[in-house]
Amino acid sequence: MQNTKKILRIALPTPLNRLFEYVLPEAIDPRTLQQGLRVRVPFQSRTLIGWLIEITDHATIAVHKLKPILEVIDQTPLLPNDLYQLCLWAADYYHSPLGEVLTQALPEVLRKGKATQSKLLSPPLVEEGGGEKGRFNLNAMQLKAAQAILKAQSFRVFLLDGVTGSGKTAVYIHVIQQIIAEGKQALILVPEISLTPQIIERFQTHFQVPINMLHSGLPPRERFLAWQAARSGMARIVIGTRSAIFAPFNNLGLIVVDEEHDASFKQQDRFRYHARDLAIVRGKINQAPVILGSATPSLESLHNANRDRYTYLALPERAGLAVMPSYQVVDLRQGIPKEGLSQNLLLSMRTHLANQNQVMLFLNRRGFAPVLYCTSCGWIAECKHCDSRLVYHQKSACLQCHYCNNKRAIPTQCEKCHQETLLPLGLGTERLEKTLAKHFPDVPIIRVDRDNTKRRGATETLITAAHQCKTAILLGTQMLAKGHHFPNVTLVGIIDADSGLFSADFRATEQMGQLIVQVAGRAGREEKKGTVIIQTRYPEHILLQTLIQHGYTLFTKHLLTERAAATHPPFSFTALIRAEARTADIADAFLEAVKQLKMLDATQITLLGPVSALLAKRRGMYCQQLLVRANHRQTMQQFLKGIRKQIDDIARDHAIRWVIDVDPVAM
Template sequence: MATDGEQAVILRMAVPVPLRRLFDYLPPDGLDPARLAPGQRLWVPFGNRKLVAVLVEVLAESPQAELKPALELIDAAPLFDGRSRAFLQWAADYYQAPLGELYAAALPVALRKGKPADHWAEQWLQLTTEGKGLPESALARAPKQQALLQLLLEQGRQSRTSLKERGHSAGSVRALLERGLAEWLAGPTVPPPIPAAEPGAPPQLNAEQQQVLEAVPGEGFSASLLEGTTGSGKTEVYLRLMQRALDRGQQALLLVPEIGLTPQTLRRIAARFPRHSIAALHSGLADGERAQAWLAAAAGQADIVIGTRSAILTPLPRPGVVLVDEEHDASFKQQDGVRYSARDLAVVLARNAGIPVLLGSATPSLESLHNALSGRYQHLRLRQRAGDARPPQIHVVPTLGQPLEEGFAPQVLRHIGETLARGEQVLVFINRRGFAPALTCDDCGWLADCPHCSSKLTLHRRQRHLRCHHCDYRRPLVDSCPQCHSRSLSALGGGTERSEELLARRFADFPVIRVDRDTTASKQALDRLLAPARDGEPCLLLGTQMLAKGHHLPRVTLVVIQDADGGLFSADFRAPERTGQLLEQVAGRAGRGELAGRVLVQSRFPEHPLLQLLLEKGYGAFARQLLRERATAQLPPLRAMALVRAECEEPRWAEEFLEQARAHLQALAPPSPELEYLGPVPALLERKSGRFRFYLQVTAVRRAQLQPLLARLCQWAEGHRNRRLRWAVDMDAQELS
């Protein structure tokens, strides 16, 4: 500790451990405390481990008597500014998450492992105020200096690497420096440019798009829901809002469900903003690439940040607008670790920064729609398709009692053939990958079960193995029943592989392009697979929900939905909502160009009232009916809900933990019409990866009722001594599985 007369310096650190508290340390031995500031990373000892922690606060005293010194300072300057630290603290409090784990989730892997930020530092040449005030032809008598000046005027600061690649000599750079027209600035390396589409003039906005653009305020916080039918030009609205922020010298953040599904959007943004740096943040990048992009965004070097869920946690020093595309998508909710919702945090980030946020979707989530209908969000609409495109015609094909060929009705196969013969494209949607979802013995009834999960093994015939799609357990394909040794084995149901075999056989003159997790495992695989379709060649696209979002394929005139009934009878109350969203999104792939589109929906229950409502009156009426049903049942979004989850190899211990948790909660706040408890009950997928899973459901009229209650529960639960049991609080839970 400090000697007499010296002011003690205490470092309060967020350490990445599952404890909801901060830890105090002394500065590293021999380090000048003046070099320390909140937001920096340091190596700290924790038990017998060495961890990367983030400095949250510098204090003069600590309640702890014995403090260890931190080991080493990693960053010369803070990675997290004051606004981002306050934002992460708010998220930790709301989601009842350890702050150290939230900082770890915010950092890319390379930085999480302690790689110094200056590993990617580079020198940048930028114009001084005097240089920016010069006309473009000011150095016409020195052509090389003139070319360099023009580059900096048109495209902004340039790295040493970029100047060398462009052929600008050290002499030209030195001349601008000596004239006081340019200066060097240290900063992170900007990620390599994203391949751009062919640049062109921005399209003319239609009246609806113009009204939406004018309705979003240019400054100050506002939250808006943009409900726009598929193909209505939502992306163009995003681009105009980005431009507005860039013109003010601010950054634009665009969140997308899966970056790999939106290559066209990335190319379009790169073509629209060639003078601006774009940072892409997603799991498909190498660790170094992602760290570069993150540092460029956090330093303000990247003007546009496009990313998946975790991008919402990236510090932005000059935010101007936040955009969330396909805001209904379930992938915006983290399902393990810190269980945050990127969509909901986008609204909090915009509120804290005093900027607009726009949530866009053709099929809004019931949460966002409820907020719009109740006046919390501004409700904006795009009802007409952009250009000459018209909404597709939708027809239901009853399949109950019909002879099906590998899941396809005869008239559906006929329509596919006729469409291909006209030189057009067909999209077939099947939300099951593999050859078949189950393998059974016809003689004794044996089913190929996963030994670790409450699920069947999916047959992948091409790879000749059985695979669990929950834990990824695999075993070789068997030729005989392991129970009775019969060779009468049957594949039950159909998946993308099985349908691919049939369609390739029936339509041998046309390419069949299968798009699922198995065919798009490698980087850029999806882009390569879809290249023939973008070129306009007649082909048959077959795939899972990866095909439902983010693709503009104007030659697709027929969409076939093989099975529309999947989520209509699920035990999960959210399943009908997701089914409606998926069907509407898939149907929206048809007729996006000049050619008319048609959708064929196969169903065993064509008279189901929700399916009829969706197909006859559209998603808007369908979603409003679901909201009425949720109100009657007192379910989200009409009530706030949190799940307390527990999992263990011994199911009895998980149930006992949740029973004790319920008793603890009820002692703090007894059940009432405003606060209800349900459980413990088994998760819909009761066993996963060898662990039995249960949850306790807590619902309240207001979220403010839940927060202090859950915080007290976490304090109690952290004292639980069974190390073989895992528990978590899932605020605003989206999955019951």
């Protein structure tokens, strides 16, 4: 007997990378359905919200075994077609379950059930505006860049390579003013939540149109209202972090990715997308230009510009009267300072502070000390759940793992020899703050790191304080180094520049160079000349010398030459098959079995590993990984799609969690 029931294929927010089949109840007219509607369905012992992907007459199993859906939630799809197409592309490219990707595109209040029509039509959290507040003068290089972008009028990727303080934001504003005048919307992506308030403040001085923030730090209702404002077209400018790439727009005319090199644009768990790369895909779908802006462009973007895939635009000089800072290198081998501050740096700090200027110190290590050490037997406090040491936090009186966030009280005696000879070793921002207070008791010290910015609004309060104090010491991690404008900072001290010089991760040197240039770029951003002091144990290192003496451009040319010789990205395409298990042996055996699935010629695909991740154990799970490398993106994707189902079958026999990480930024 022929089946007369309609079969619905539904994407669900589960780790299973497949569609699920359900029966359409007879009471629901199939003619009222369309792709992208949310539906409520039974799933095992739960009820889930899924997405209708396909309506068919044929089931892959016996129809009587299928359950009916419980409810069709929407009358029309919540996601506009361009965003729906982006999600389909992202799920396919990143090998993520479509249900999880589509759910990522919704604010939290819509992930759990039905939003009433009145709720969707309620006034969004924006104020009506009346157009732009007037244009400002660009210098010749800024104007040339802005005109090139505006001339495109459709999809094109522009790499805006501008030194720190060159006025990239002024170019963004000039271009957006024209986009707004044409009745379109603009999306600006920034890498850190802490950067959204300052860029919104800058934009509000030039626009009277509604501007919205969209990031994970917003309360659920505020995030929903911002999402709704973008969807309705009321928000003309949306500024957000990586998740804002999934904001719905009524008429998207421009995407800007500021600090495009930043690894924060890559999600590191579950759906591992890269917001910069999705911005390019979305620009193509919407036929909108995309600006990738940075003072330290990624090697991938530079390579694409070299091959004319992107249009390269340069701002080689600082705007106005500002000039680039000068560098001094302090050789720590001549005497490692106990408190982290060399005499050269201390003397310079006194001089700059005496001249009523500000000093910024960069130390990318929060806490008081990275190690608690027993001087009697050599015991070191380690995390029981991760392959890492516990960080000593004096202010909160605890030892803390910075990977799993596990905390414990500070012991009074060694856990191995039971002697009361424990000593915190090494330097963190908390300890350095205490040292600075001793050397500069009358100078305000403003510390910015994740430990003292957990409370909502704390970052903005600290940044405001930094702007209000004429003389101050600003101390922080990379949170402080990214994109901030402190006009009174004339001296920057980099406490330890060596972290990326000898890492096992091939990207570490690139990231080190980017961080040094970005931190140095906080000095002398207006009329006052800036100085940067770099403390290092390897002052003669060729890449460090190249960066300091010849700048970031030549530094990246050296790195690209090295990458080409080693066939590392961007001269190849990679993915990691990551496996997590209760023991390293289980994860290793699983990946060895996966390795045997290789179905393409050895000249097309290279499999390296399995090897332990750089952090071999995390949250009680051991992580092993298999590197997939190919000379062509399509070859790699074809290989991964060909083995994905078989990997699922192997995983069921190994009690394993696994994921594919396409274009990984961390090893």
